[in-house]
Amino acid sequence: MRRRWLFAAVPLGLVAVVSVGTWVYINVIEGDAPARLTLEASDDSSSTSSGTAPDAGPAAGSWKVARGSEAGYRVKEVLFGQSTTAVGRTTAVTGTLEIVGTSVTTGRFTVDMTTVSSDQSRRDGQFHGRIMDTATHPTATFVLTKPIDLGSEPAAGKDITAAATGVLTLHGMNKAVSFDVTAVRTSAGIRVAGSIPVVFADYGVPNPSNMAVTTEDHGELEFRLTLVRA
Secondary structure: OHHHHHHHHHHHHHHHHHHHHHHHHHHHHHOOOOOOOOHHHOOOOOOOOOOOOOOOOOOOEEEEEOOOOEEEEEEEEEEOOEEEEEEEEEOOEEEEEEEEOOEEEEEEEEEEHHHOEOOOHHHHHHHHHHHOOOOOOOEEEEEEEEOEEOOOOOOOOOOEEEEEEEEEEEOOEEEEEEEEEEEEEOOOOEEEEEEEEEEHHHHOOOOOOOOOEEEOOEEEEEEEEEEEEO
16 A cells, blocks of 8 residues: 555656746746837837937838837747746848828738747747748738828827738738737837737647647737838
8 A cells, every 4th residue: 555655646746846847947047928019118229218209200101110120929828837928039020111191001011930039949949840830931921901090190209009900921821900009209210019819720820739838729929110211
């Protein structure tokens, strides 16, 4: 009986050790996941501390993505019973935007998915291989399909929020999406931030879960764009 009890206790002990080790790794060694991509997180040093931009000029015109832009994914996961958030990002973002009067009339943005990376090489291997197959689907794109009516000329330094509607192409599949974006004009141009909810099955993306990690069936494609005159 004692031997049987000992055999039963060994696996339980191993589970406890793994759980404690995972907790220490996530909360002490790895630490918190990167903060969300927001307007405030921008490194645009040309704007003032209050965000004002008295010499920004009119918003109308052609704009392009510039240095300081980022995009990536954010997914909640459970690693050996411990909750954490997986985040992968890239600065390889390109695109253009056209503003006519007080309306954003066109917009097209592309993310090089082959350059997305996180803090875990093993996770990156799964992302680029089994999950997103970036060798076959190297880019993700968003194309605006409905003008965004700003209502009036955006005041410099004042955040505005509006709904963007378009087509997101991810993992080789297209889907109509609508989501909120927040923008602000600065002396350097325009900053835009937001996130697009993504249900993996809608884009034919395999659930990222494996033997060690369990994820939700959805995540977010988040972005922060710095736009300058084209």
